[in-house]
Amino acid sequence: MKHLEQIHNQSAWLTSLISVLLGMLVGAGMMLAAGYDPLLAYGALFQNAIFQPYDLGETIRTITPLILTGLAVGLAFRTGLFNIGVEGQMIIGSLAAAIVGLKFSLPPVLHSAAAVAAAAVAGALWAFIPGLLKAVRGVHEVITTIMMNFIALNLSNWLVRTWLSNGADSTDKIKESASLRWDLLSQWFDNSRIHLGIMIALLAAYGMYVLLWKTTYGFELRAVGYNPHASEYAGMNVKRSILSSMMISGMFAGLAGACQLLGTSGYLSIRGGFEGIGFDGIAVALLGANAPIGILLAAVLFGVLTYGGGNMQFAADVPFEVIRVVFAAIILFVAANLSQSIFSRARGMRREPHA
Amino acid sequence: MSKKGWAILMLSLVTVLAISGCGAANNQADGGFKAGLVTDTGGLNDESFNQTAWEGMEKAKKELGADVKALESKRDEDYIPNLTRFIREKRDITWGIGFKFEKSMRDVAEQFPDAKLGIVDSNMGGKIPSNVVAVTFKEEEGSFLMGVIAGSMTKTNKVGFIGGITSPLIKKFEAGYVAGVHAVNPKAKVEVVYAESFTDEAKGRTIAANMYDQGVDIVYHASGGVGKGLFNEVKTRKKGKYWAIGVDMDQSRLAPDHTLSSMVKRVDVAVFDVMKDLKDGKFAGGKQVELGLKDQAVAVADTTDKYVPADVMKKVEDYRQQIVDGKINVPATDEELKSFLKK
Numbered sequence: 001m002k003h004l005e006q007i008h009n010q011s012a013w014l015t016s017l018i019s020v021l022l023g024m025l026v027g028a029g030m031m032l033a034a035g036y037d038p039l040l041a042y043g044a045l046f047q048n049a050i051f052q053p054y055d056l057g058e059t060i061r062t063i064t065p066l067i068l069t070g071l072a073v074g075l076a077f078r079t080g081l082f083n084i085g086v087e088g089q090m091i092i093g094s095l096a097a098a099i100v101g102l103k104f105s106l107p108p109v110l111h112s113a114a115a116v117a118a119a120a121v122a123g124a125l126w127a128f129i130p131g132l133l134k135a136v137r138g139v140h141e142v143i144t145t146i147m148m149n150f151i152a153l154n155l156s157n158w159l160v161r162t163w164l165s166n167g168a169d170s171t172d173k174i175k176e177s178a179s180l181r182w183d184l185l186s187q188w189f190d191n192s193r194i195h196l197g198i199m200i201a202l203l204a205a206y207g208m209y210v211l212l213w214k215t216t217y218g219f220e221l222r223a224v225g226y227n228p229h230a231s232e233y234a235g236m237n238v239k240r241s242i243l244s245s246m247m248i249s250g251m252f253a254g255l256a257g258a259c260q261l262l263g264t265s266g267y268l269s270i271r272g273g274f275e276g277i278g279f280d281g282i283a284v285a286l287l288g289a290n291a292p293i294g295i296l297l298a299a300v301l302f303g304v305l306t307y308g309g310g311n312m313q314f315a316a317d318v319p320f321e322v323i324r325v326v327f328a329a330i331i332l333f334v335a336a337n338l339s340q341s342i343f344s345r346a347r348g349m350r351r352e353p354h355a
Numbered sequence: 356m357s358k359k360g361w362a363i364l365m366l367s368l369v370t371v372l373a374i375s376g377c378g379a380a381n382n383q384a385d386g387g388f389k390a391g392l393v394t395d396t397g398g399l400n401d402e403s404f405n406q407t408a409w410e411g412m413e414k415a416k417k418e419l420g421a422d423v424k425a426l427e428s429k430r431d432e433d434y435i436p437n438l439t440r441f442i443r444e445k446r447d448i449t450w451g452i453g454f455k456f457e458k459s460m461r462d463v464a465e466q467f468p469d470a471k472l473g474i475v476d477s478n479m480g481g482k483i484p485s486n487v488v489a490v491t492f493k494e495e496e497g498s499f500l501m502g503v504i505a506g507s508m509t510k511t512n513k514v515g516f517i518g519g520i521t522s523p524l525i526k527k528f529e530a531g532y533v534a535g536v537h538a539v540n541p542k543a544k545v546e547v548v549y550a551e552s553f554t555d556e557a558k559g560r561t562i563a564a565n566m567y568d569q570g571v572d573i574v575y576h577a578s579g580g581v582g583k584g585l586f587n588e589v590k591t592r593k594k595g596k597y598w599a600i601g602v603d604m605d606q607s608r609l610a611p612d613h614t615l616s617s618m619v620k621r622v623d624v625a626v627f628d629v630m631k632d633l634k635d636g637k638f639a640g641g642k643q644v645e646l647g648l649k650d651q652a653v654a655v656a657d658t659t660d661k662y663v664p665a666d667v668m669k670k671v672e673d674y675r676q677q678i679v680d681g682k683i684n685v686p687a688t689d690e691e692l693k694s695f696l697k698k
Contacts, residue, residue, distance in 0.1 A: 058436050122671055157551055159519055169522035173458065193435065264432050267458060270520050272396070272552030275430050310433060313426065314440060320429060
């Protein structure tokens with residue numbers, strides 16, 4: 001049994017790796033077809049995303065929310081739920097963090113902790129509603145979470161316009177005491193906007209690992225994900241599991257919102273549309289095989305591609321859209337599960353002589 | 356693990372290493388004047404102020420021999436790294452196009468006191484850092500003339516306004532337009548709707564369709580990319596009955612037979628002039644450069660006389676003169692509009 005799982009894990013790794021490489025090859029092919037130099041472009045991408053301290057800091061800043069949204073989607077996946085509402089839960093998290101950051105006065109460390117906590121709670125509550133509808137009425141969470149995204153977006157915009165600012169398009173900056181930036185850290189990275197959110201993200205990843213694989217409760221959550229009927233028959237409370245996994249997922253999303261607001265921007269503005277970091281979380285979770293370590297690595301990759309993609313435009317004149325194509329291609333290859341078919345064919349060939 | 360799997364893995368790894376290893380070459384331009392432009396999330400081809408700003412850059416390339424480059428921002432969080440990228444390249448001036456740059460511009464200006472920066476459409480709340488030049492326009496003046504056209508030509512006494520995101524900037528367009536309509540046609544009603552977006556074309560089209568269905572016959576927009584939806588909608592409607600009015604640049608080519616006029620905002624001229632002055636050693640750092648009808652920085656599009664009759668054109672010219680002479684003070688905010696309408 002253990003052996004089997006190992007093979008499964010290895011193939012998941014291989015699927016992801018091969019998908020990434022193939023995805024980048026597709027991107028290179030596109031660049032060639034459009035008359036750009038893929039060597040120059042990818043070179044610029046990696047060079048500029050990593051080598052300078054400033055860029056490294058900004059890359060880490062880009063990675064931070066991707067880890068958290070990836071965890072949010074991944075945890076829900078593991079428990080059999082498809083949380084498309086990460087984007088909205090993240091917006092609500094940002095909103096809560098902004099309210100605490102602007103309207104409360106607390107001593108430095110306490111203030112940022114309170115703002116982060118408020119964001120986590122707000123995200124969890126926002127995910128509670130679709131969780132409740134699913135658990136009690138069986139309403140499909142894909143539908144409700146998508147709807148909740150729009151409610152979140154417009155609620156946030158409305159509050160910014162009417163309450164948090166005076167008819168302007170964005171709020172003032174949050175109080176210094178609520179910020180997640182740390183001068184020393186910023187200085188190490190040449191005054192980039194890297195912030196302590198990365199610590200929150202790493203802790204969250206570890207937390208997800210411990211919860212799902214080291215506690216009985218986590219076992220229950222996963223069991224419900226594999227087979228809700230069998231779990232119910234075994235005496236597990238399926239409804240409670242659905243509710244709590246939605247809420248933990250929403251909490252991760254809320255934390256991502258806190259990081260964006262308290263660390264990166266420092267203010268909340270009216271959004272014309274979704275920023276897409278929550279949706280990118282779906283891709284991160286898929287590529288990372290819904291496992292914390294995998295999600296971390298996938299977030300690093302997508303963060304490097306996203307931030308480096310801007311430099312690619314700068315150094316090689318390749319439009320940023322190419323990077324989105326690479327994203328899409330990677331996901332397509334993961335979903336098509338190429339390595340699996342290679343494996344089974346290889347295995348089949350090996351077995352034939354025996355038979 | 357199978358040999359085949361490993362072989363593929365290794366092959367791909369080698370490819371990627373080769374790809375990322377090479378191509379590290381960087382071409383550095385020499386000596387001459389260098390300028391950078393960062394767009395907001397609307398992008399370079401927004402048929403709006405980012406595009407006109409870029410035209411100014413290209414003019415600088417042609418006439419000043421400047422080395423110009425643009426970076427498009429995909430999210431609000433990209434503004435700071437994009438500005439920083441140009442500054443670290445030691446460009447002579449770096450532009451942030453749009454009021455969304457207000458907060459990022461201040462951060463960057465403080466962090467790099469030696470860099471010269473420019474922002475369009477914002478006076479940074481009146482506190483402009485000494486290394487930033489802030490270019491703003493009196494959009495209300497041009498919008499007033501659009502209101503005069505709409506108010507004179509409406510058959511239904513119902514005209515529309517589509518705004519982008521509710522903000523002091525777009526309020527200037529709205530206030531000027533409503534005042535202009537009121538000045539020539541106090542009976543006409545102005546429907547005002549904000550899309551709360553500068554990019555959502557589909558939303559622009561829905562809003563426009565609703566307005567036209569409710570009897571509005573002329574719609575003016577100040578909403579960046581959202582406005583493309585307005586033009587797509589008006590194109591499908593009866594010629595000579597439903598009209599659109601464009602903004603920022605002459606947008607008549609988006610719907611040639613349905614466009615009455617456009618409120619042209621010469622971001623290109625302003626951007627070019629600032630760079631020309633800078634090249635000559637003059638830089639209005641810390642100052643607000645405010646341009647209006649008088650400076651011909653906001654104007655009525657040249658193609659306007661195609662569908663607007665001569666008597667209306669004459670009226671427009673009259674009002675233009677009165678504004679230039681200071682006889683009419685065009686309102687730029689909700690409060691100013693209220694007191695203007697009371698008169």
